[in-house]
Amino acid sequence: MTIPAEDTTFLEELVAAGLLVPTGVSGVMGRSGTFEHVLLGFDALVDRSTAADGAEVVRFPPIIPTAQLERSGYLASFPHLAGSVFSFSGSEAEAIDLATRVAGGADWSDLQTQTDVMVTPAACYPVYPWVAAAGALPPGGRLVDISGACFRHEPSTDPARMQSFRMHELVRLAARDEVLDWHAGWIDRGGELLASVGLATEIVPASDPFFGRVGRMLASSQREQNLKLERVFPIAAEKPTPIMSLNYHQDHFGLDFEIRTSDGEVAHSACLAFGLERVTLALFREHGLDTETWPDGVRGLLGL
Amino acid sequence: MEESIRQVISDAANLKIDIATLSDDDDLFEAGMTSHASVNVMLSLENEYDIEFPESMLTRAVFRTIGSLRAAVSELYGEAAA
Numbered sequence: 041m042t043i044p045a046e047d048t049t050f051l052e053e054l055v056a057a058g059l060l061v062p063t064g065v066s067g068v069m070g071r072s073g074t075f076e077h078v079l080l081g082f083d084a085l086v087d088r089s090t091a092a093d094g095a096e097v098v099r100f101p102p103i104i105p106t107a108q109l110e111r112s113g114y115l116a117s118f119p120h121l122a123g124s125v126f127s128f129s130g131s132e133a134e135a136i137d138l139a140t141r142v143a144g145g146a147d148w149s150d151l152q153t154q155t156d157v158m159v160t161p162a163a164c165y166p167v168y169p170w171v172a173a174a175g176a177l178p179p180g181g182r183l184v185d186i187s188g189a190c191f192r193h194e195p196s197t198d199p200a201r202m203q204s205f206r207m208h209e210l211v212r213l214a215a216r217d218e219v220l221d222w223h224a225g226w227i228d229r230g231g232e233l234l235a236s237v238g239l240a241t242e243i244v245p246a247s248d249p250f251f252g253r254v255g256r257m258l259a260s261s262q263r264e265q266n267l268k269l270e271r272v273f274p275i276a277a278e279k280p281t282p283i284m285s286l287n288y289h290q291d292h293f294g295l296d297f298e299i300r301t302s303d304g305e306v307a308h309s310a311c312l313a314f315g316l317e318r319v320t321l322a323l324f325r326e327h328g329l330d331t332e333t334w335p336d337g338v339r340g341l342l343g344l
Numbered sequence: 345m346e347e348s349i350r351q352v353i354s355d356a357a358n359l360k361i362d363i364a365t366l367s368d369d370d371d372l373f374e375a376g377m378t379s380h381a382s383v384n385v386m387l388s389l390e391n392e393y394d395i396e397f398p399e400s401m402l403t404r405a406v407f408r409t410i411g412s413l414r415a416a417v418s419e420l421y422g423e424a425a426a
Contacts, residue, residue: 113380254383257402261379264404292378 050276066195067203081342095185100166102189103157123159126152159191163207172297181214200275206316219308241271356388368411395420
């Protein structure tokens with residue numbers, strides 16, 4: 041995989057300031073206590089500003105049953121981003137072979153076998169089978185708050201394109217019109233939330249990074265139907281980086297996971313996602329690397 | 345090609361209604377074809393006629409009706425045969 045060339049100045053500044061810790065693998069970064077404090081401050085701000093919405097809170101680990109991701113269609117659309125967990129289940133002789141190869145710097149991948157879990161690619165994927173298992177939606181549908189670590193296999197020197205990052209999402213599952221109302225409401229509401237901490241964003245139509253020629257067809261379809269909107273902010277890449285996305289799935293997950301509304305119709309769904317590392321990086325970009333000098337109002341909202 | 349293109353679309357598009365009830369101008373998406381099913385239509389037509397849709401044709405407009413698909417396939421098939 042080629043690693044896109046980015047302006048690495050901001051990344052170097054973040055590393056020099058101790059906010060990000062390189063690991064030697066592109067896009068895999070440790071975060072300092074200060075970075076984490078800001079990130080959790082924004083995470084809590086999302087919680088406070090949506091508390092009155094009455095979302096059900098649920099959390100899943102950063103791995104997902106392979107069968108669930110297969111059912112979601114993820115592997116048809118994003119095979120290049122998916123990460124599958126492999127482990128060793130061989131004999132004692134093979135274990136010695138493995139250790140010998142590791143010590144000698146030889147390839148040991150053929151001694152690994154696929155497990156029944158994958159690395160979660162977006163926080164909301166475990167939500168759909170969980171909702172489906174509870175039976176038909178109640179009247180008015182459901183609203184779920186989910187947050188967690190996500191993995192995308194896309195090594196990059198852009199600090200805002202990490203391979204492992206956290207996402208805080210709200211997922212709406214309901215009848216079509218209810219989902220569309222909720223989705224429309226978040227276009228401005230998301231912008232206001234980000235503006236409250238000094239981030240002036242622009243909302244733009246977007247598409248997911250589907251794989252290959254088939255993917256270009258799906259991406260063009262997604263754009264033409266205005267299914268994905270992103271709030272973007274200039275961080276380090278040539279183009280502004282999405283820090284919030286708003287996705288209307290139509291009945292895609294309703295069909296895949298057989299989720300029904302209280303009227304027996306196939307449920308529609310939409311999700312709102314904040315990329316927590318990206319929002320944090322945007323805050324450092326906007327207000328500087330020293331949080332002590334940030335505006336009092338912003339510090340207050342983030343609990344700094 | 346006239347009838348077989350309908351058969352290829354019918355097999356791949358997973359329509360909610362019989363394709364025989366659709367005119368060349370009816371909207372296949374409204375007839376139940378999803379975006380993912382439209383990709384199946386693309387792959388099936390490429391396979392059937394040994395053609396390759398260029399990126400400029402990978403749009404909803406081209407895949408919206410039997411008529412627009414027939415025009416696209418004819419254009420590409422003509423090029424392939426020439």
